[in-house]
Amino acid sequence: MELIIVKGDITKIPVDIIVNAANSSLLGGGGVDGAIHRAGGPAILAECLEIRARQGECKTGDAVITTAGRLPANKVIHTVGPVWIGGQNEEEEKLKNCYKKSLQIADDYGAKVISFPCISTGIYRFPKRLAAELSLEVIKSYKCRILEKIIFVCFDEESYDIYHNLLDS
Template identity: 60%
Template sequence: MNTELIKGDITKIPADAIVNAANSSLLGGGGVDGAIHRAGGKQILEECIRIRNRQGKCNTGEAVVTSAGKLPAKYVIHTVGPVWNGDEVKCSKLLSDCYRKSLELAESLGVETIAFPNISTGIYKFPKELAGKIAVETVKNFQSEIIKKVIFVCFDEENEEIYKKLLN
């Protein structure tokens, strides 16, 4: 799998799948989650409601998929990152699970390109350096014959600089 780094808006990235840093309700929120729901339109929310009606909330570290609505992608993979609480071992495992489960789900859908935001580093306050390290390591350790490219989409310069160092 090739990796690419883009500073920008994940809702504008043409990929087979984009990953949403969702909350457990799956009903949209702030940050990346709100942006994806706004840009993708009501179809994404309607599908999230159907998922909730079927299974209840989405647990931390898990992932579910919807169509991408009006976005330039086929799918949105919604994953719930951990809220940082200082428990580095537990939070790190849950964040790694987010990336791995998203990749597994993407692979099951035949996705060749997937774009990730910086999961849990906004309102969930996960330390950005540690989150970047976990993201890059989890992706590099994931073996796939199907996924050809992983795009890390950084919204801010701080995350972009962290990922530049990690990917070189």
């Protein structure tokens, strides 16, 4: 499996599945979540509303899949990362679950290429280096059945440098 790190806008990269760092409401918000909802259009929100009607909000560490609307992808996996409160609330395990569940859904869907943002490192304040270490740990240990390429899309230079340094070491 190929692992690629890029700096850019996750809504512009053609893939089978884009992972969204969603909030539990699934209704869009700021950061990556808002960007994905804006770029993808109302079809994403409509499916999120259907999911909420069936199951309620999405729990931290869990994930659901919807259409990608106008995005250059087939589907969006919405996963809810943990808010960092000092590491005392199982934040590391919850973040790892975001990646595990997203990979499982992507494999089940038959995706070959998936893109991930840096989950929980924005307004949820998860330490960027720790988040990168955990995401790479999960991805390197996951036994993909179908996935061929995973793209980490870093919005800022600091995250991009962290991922590159971790992969180079």
